[in-house]
Amino acid sequence: MINITLPDNSVKQYNDGITALKIAYDISEGLARNVLAAKVNGEVWDATRPINNDISLQLLTWNDNDGKAAMWHSSAHLMAEAIEILYPGVKFGIGPDIENGFYYDIDFLDYDISEKDLEKIERKMQELAREKQEFVRREVSKAEALRFFSNKGDEYKIELISELEDGEISLYQSGGFTDLCRGPHIPNTGVIKAIKLTKVAGAYWRGDESRKQLTRIYGITFPKKKELDEYLILLDEAKKRDHRLLGKELDLFAFSNKVGLGLPLWLPKGAELRERLEQFLKTVQKDAGYKPVISPHIGNVNLYKISGHYQKYGEESFKPISTPVAGEEFFLKPMNCPHHCEIYNARPHSYKELPIRYAEFGTVYRYEQSGELHGLTRVRGFTQDDAHIFCTPDQLKQEFNNVIDIIERIFTALDFKDVIIQISLRDSNNKDKYIGCDENWQKSEAAIIEVAEERKLNAIVEFGEAAFYGPKMDFIVKDAIGRKWQLGTIQVDYNLPERFDLTYIGADNGKHRPVMIHRAPFGSMERFVAVLIEHCGGNFPLWLTPDQVIILPISEKYNDYGKNVLNSLGKNGIRGIIDTRSEKTGRKIRDAELKKIPFMFIVGEKEESDGTVAVRKHGEGDLGTFGIQEISDIINSEVEKLMNLK
RNA sequence: GCCAGCAUAGCUCAGUUGGUCAGAGCAGCUGAUUUGUAAUCAGCAGGCCGUGGGUUCGAAUCCCUCUGCUGGCUCCA
Numbered sequence: 001m002i003n004i005t006l007p008d009n010s011v012k013q014y015n016d017g018i019t020a021l022k023i024a025y026d027i028s029e030g031l032a033r034n035v036l037a038a039k040v041n042g043e044v045w046d047a048t049r050p051i052n053n054d055i056s057l058q059l060l061t062w063n064d065n066d067g068k069a070a071m072w073h074s075s076a077h078l079m080a081e082a083i084e085i086l087y088p089g090v091k092f093g094i095g096p097d098i099e100n101g102f103y104y105d106i107d108f109l110d111y112d113i114s115e116k117d118l119e120k121i122e123r124k125m126q127e128l129a130r131e132k133q134e135f136v137r138r139e140v141s142k143a144e145a146l147r148f149f150s151n152k153g154d155e156y157k158i159e160l161i162s163e164l165e166d167g168e169i170s171l172y173q174s175g176g177f178t179d180l181c182r183g184p185h186i187p188n189t190g191v192i193k194a195i196k197l198t199k200v201a202g203a204y205w206r207g208d209e210s211r212k213q214l215t216r217i218y219g220i221t222f223p224k225k226k227e228l229d230e231y232l233i234l235l236d237e238a239k240k241r242d243h244r245l246l247g248k249e250l251d252l253f254a255f256s257n258k259v260g261l262g263l264p265l266w267l268p269k270g271a272e273l274r275e276r277l278e279q280f281l282k283t284v285q286k287d288a289g290y291k292p293v294i295s296p297h298i299g300n301v302n303l304y305k306i307s308g309h310y311q312k313y314g315e316e317s318f319k320p321i322s323t324p325v326a327g328e329e330f331f332l333k334p335m336n337c338p339h340h341c342e343i344y345n346a347r348p349h350s351y352k353e354l355p356i357r358y359a360e361f362g363t364v365y366r367y368e369q370s371g372e373l374h375g376l377t378r379v380r381g382f383t384q385d386d387a388h389i390f391c392t393p394d395q396l397k398q399e400f401n402n403v404i405d406i407i408e409r410i411f412t413a414l415d416f417k418d419v420i421i422q423i424s425l426r427d428s429n430n431k432d433k434y435i436g437c438d439e440n441w442q443k444s445e446a447a448i449i450e451v452a453e454e455r456k457l458n459a460i461v462e463f464g465e466a467a468f469y470g471p472k473m474d475f476i477v478k479d480a481i482g483r484k485w486q487l488g489t490i491q492v493d494y495n496l497p498e499r500f501d502l503t504y505i506g507a508d509n510g511k512h513r514p515v516m517i518h519r520a521p522f523g524s525m526e527r528f529v530a531v532l533i534e535h536c537g538g539n540f541p542l543w544l545t546p547d548q549v550i551i552l553p554i555s556e557k558y559n560d561y562g563k564n565v566l567n568s569l570g571k572n573g574i575r576g577i578i579d580t581r582s583e584k585t586g587r588k589i590r591d592a593e594l595k596k597i598p599f600m601f602i603v604g605e606k607e608e609s610d611g612t613v614a615v616r617k618h619g620e621g622d623l624g625t626f627g628i629q630e631i632s633d634i635i636n637s638e639v640e641k642l643m644n645l646k
Numbered sequence: 647g648c649c650a651g652c653a654u655a656g657c658u659c660a661g662u663u664g665g666u667c668a669g670a671g672c673a674g675c676u677g678a679u680u681u682g683u684a685a686u687c688a689g690c691a692g693g694c695c696g697u698g699g700g701u702u703c704g705a706a707u708c709c710c711u712c713u714g715c716u717g718g719c720u721c722c723a
Contacts, residue, residue: 073723098721105720114650115717160723170723180723201718202649209719213649216718248657257714369647371719555680582680590684604682616683 005056014051021047021187024059034061034223036186037070044070046137046184062223072097074135074174074185075125075192075221076104081133081177082124083217087111092179093156093205093214101220105203107156108215118197118217125195132190133175137183142166145180156205156214192221194228237481243533244375250538250546250596252529253376262373262380264526269546274525276544278361280413280643281385281521284406290359290387295339297363301329306499307338336362337493337518340388341500344514349504354514355391355399361525362386376530383525389517390502393440396515397447400473400490404455407475407488407521413643414532415541416487418478421457423448425471427464434468436494444492444515445471469495475521479535487528491518538596539618543639549576550597551613552588554604556580561608565601565628572632576601593618599635 001013004023014023020038024031024047038047039058044066047059060067076095083090083106090111095104140148142161148171149157157180161169172181174189186192196219203216222228239245247253252270259265266274282292301320304310310331320329333339340358349356363383372378391399411419425445426434434441448471452459459473466472475488493516496502503511522528532540542548549569553562559580569576577597579588585602592600601613607625615623615631626634 094720094723096721096723103718103721116651157723164723172723182723199717200650203719204648205720206722207720209648213719215649218718261714370714371647371649374716552683554682557680582678582686584679584681584686585683586681587685588683593684600683602683606682614682622683 002051003054004051005054007056007058016052017050019048019050020045020057020059023057031059031061033191035059036061036064036067036191037184039066044184046135046187048134048187049137049184069097070184070186071191071221071223072102073181073183074189075195075219076102077135077172077174077177077179077181077185078125078128078133078189078192078221079121079197079217079219080104080106080179081128081175082121084177086121086124089153091154091156094160095179101198101218103203103216103218105205105214105216107212113200113215113217115200118200121217122195122197122219125192128175129189129192129195131175132188134188135183135185136173137185138171138173140169140171142169145169145171148178149180191223194222194225196220196228196232234481238483238534241481241534241537242375243377243530246533246538247376247530252533252546260380261370262368262378264376264379264381270529273540273544273546274529277522277525277529278385280543281406281410282359284409285357285359285387288357288402288406289355290357293340293343293358293360295333295336295343295360295362297333297365298330299333299339301331303338303342304331304334307335307341307496308499309334309338332365333362334364334366336360336364336384336386337388337496337516338500340386341496341502341516344388344390344502345500349390349514351392351504351506351512354504355389355395357387357389359385359387376526379526382527384520385522385525385528386518386520389519390497390504390514391517392504392506392512393443393515396444396492396517397451399517400447400451400492401455403490403517403519403521404451404457404473407490410488410521411475411477413541413543414535415642416477416479416535419458420476420478420484421452421459422465422474422476423452423459423461423471424465424467424474425461425463426466430464434466436469436498440494440515441471444494448473448492467491467493469493477531477535479531480537483534485531487523487531488521489519489523492516493518539598540596541642542598542635543642545596545598546575547577547595547597548574548635549599549601550592550595551576551578552585552592552600552602553578553580554585554602556582558603558605558608562601562603565603565613568628569632572629572636574632574635589616599631601631 002016004012004014006012021032021035024035035047037060038045039060040051041055060070062068073096076097080092080095087108090109091107093105093107096102142164145161146158149161160180170182171178172183172185197217198220199218201216202213204213205211220231250269251267252273253267254265256265298321301310320331322329343358344356361383363381365381368378368380389399426441470492472489472491474486476484476486478484497513497516502514504514506512551562551566553559562578566576566578579592589600596618598618600616602616603613607613612625612627613631615626617623
């Protein structure tokens with residue numbers, strides 16, 4: 001007999017060789033039907049794998065991420081089985097589960113595969129799933145595994161096996177398909193009820209551009225048809241929020257082939273919105289002791305050789321610009337920091353001046369591969385809300401804290417409520433990857449961790465993800481429909497001060513090296529605006545939105561009164577427009593709703609004689625009649641509250 | 647850059663197997679209407695069917711080139 005400890009700490013006794021699935025049946029048949037896998041002493045196992053020792057057991061279902069993973073991984077096998085039947089002879093690469101579903105990389109040889117073929121494969125999968133094929137695990141020797149796949153002619157699997165240790169190799173068989181796989185898998189394919197293959201893409205074998213490109217097919221499966229439908233609705237919602245569509249609809253930005261790929265053009269409404277964002281941050285930064293600086297868009301190639309960007313961005317930069325004088329070359333700047341270092345170096349500094357905080361909305365240029373470009377989120381020219389703080393090592397922690405204050409204030413003002421913080425530290429087993437002495441690393445890592453602990457930040461720590469010059473803290477926001485976006489970043493840097501020989505004179509009258517903090521709360525204006533658009537679906541916060549109010553006169557008779565109202569609003573600092581077309585009120589309301597303007601003021605005979613407006617709020621409807629000063633005050637106090645500026 | 651798909655009016659899209667196939671709605675302009683909480687009516691204008699080549703008696707439609715757009719290109723059995 002063995003003891004099985006369940007999550008509620010109850011202990012049950014079973015015979016050797018019992019399986020998680022049988023235990024589930026013992027608890028209830030309903031549960032058993034939902035079991036996808038099991039966690040045995042913290043390790044994810046097949047629910048059908050025999051248990052021979054005392055263990056703690058957690059049954060995994062669709063509600064557990066590990067359960068989902070097992071389901072999707074098994075779905076990848078199911079897809080491979082279907083494909084092997086439909087396209088005999090194809091060769092398989094890898095087929096893992098991913099965050100939202102699974103994929104399989106396959107060498108389709110001479111078959112042409114496009115999205116038209118997906119439906120056929122889906123149907124085959126459904127047919128196979130209904131057979132409730134069981135996944136059978138078999139542990140094999142390396143020689144046996146190699147023999148199996150050489151007989152099959154699957155050179156990719158052979159390559160994978162050759163890198164594995166003998167004794168740790170397992171095969172899984174479901175129906176007529178056998179795959180090299182460590183598992184775990186779901187008990188049988190019967191739980192896969194809803195299948196959607198989503199896209200076909202090329203993917204290099206093992207991500208290596210020099211190797212053969214395989215065909216990757218992505219898909220996702222669900223235990224219930226309803227969940228697939230919900231997923232498709234979510235995708236649809238994401239589509240509606242796409243910043244590229246909304247940017248066009250709301251006249252915010254555009255691209256032109258004549259100007260060039262990945263080079264955004266900001267239209268007046270977009271530029272005004274961006275200016276408001278910049279102005280907001282400038283005000284916050286002024287309060288926090290930042291000083292504006294301005295640096296040119298190009299710099300001598302030697303500047304970037306000193307900073308190390310030349311080595312790093314050489315390939316990803318636009319080609320150097322040559323001058324008529326031989327031997328002189330300039331780069332479009334890929335980052336602002338080298339310039340700011342030289343601004344610091346413009347004159348000597350005393351410890352009494354530190355910290356020095358230089359801020360610049362600096363436009364940088366990087367040559368991204370054409371296929372990487374995407375709306376405003378991935379472009380070739382963009383503006384960072386950059387700042388560099390030069391401080392003494394002792395001031396580091398305080399300065400780091402101050403930057404977090406700024407970032408939190410901004411996220412609050414923009415209604416990003418769900419923020420994940422990632423602290424990226426050095427991989428201490430692999431110190432060669434980084435520069436700088438241990439002491440500095442320990443100090444700066446400790447500073448970040450202490451700050452995170454003191455502020456009780458909801459932070460995850462990643463080892464080995466630090467920049468080569470120092471640890472960093474990244475801010476990842478979740479938008480309104482749950483997608484994650486990396487925005488702000490704070491980085492500690494001991495490298496550039498050294499490379500640029502930055503110094504200050506200390507109280508001891510000696511030269512000392514300052515520490516540098518790189519930080520960008522928005523990251524880049526382009527990317528941030530894109531994320532903001534998708535987050536709010538084009539319904540910007542009141543303080544940011546292009547037009548806060550639209551005046552809708554009932555008929556042309558009231559246009560003059562409407563213009564007077566607009567004037568009064570302007571005097572109260574409220575942005576508005578007026579719709580003087582000779583359209584019916586219903587039409588004007590509809591158009592204003594579609595333009596997502598927060599407030600509609602409807603004015604007619606009553607309002608004109610009373611000096612009032614009938615207020616309708618976007619998405620909510622009629623709010624009733626207000627005096628002009630009264631509603632102006634309401635709007636302004638709302639704006640003030642959102643901006644949190646006082 | 648590579649793989650797959652797409653490209654028709656400012657926008658969203660129709661255009662069956664090549665032969666009145668250059669169309670619709672919205673937006674725009676002109677006029678009528680003077681309107682009370684999500685589309686008033688009528689008329690007008692608007693396109694080298696992404697570019698260049700080819701096949702054909704004939705191409706928006708078939709083939710090739712180029713350009714651009716979209717989705718991907720390790721989340722490592």
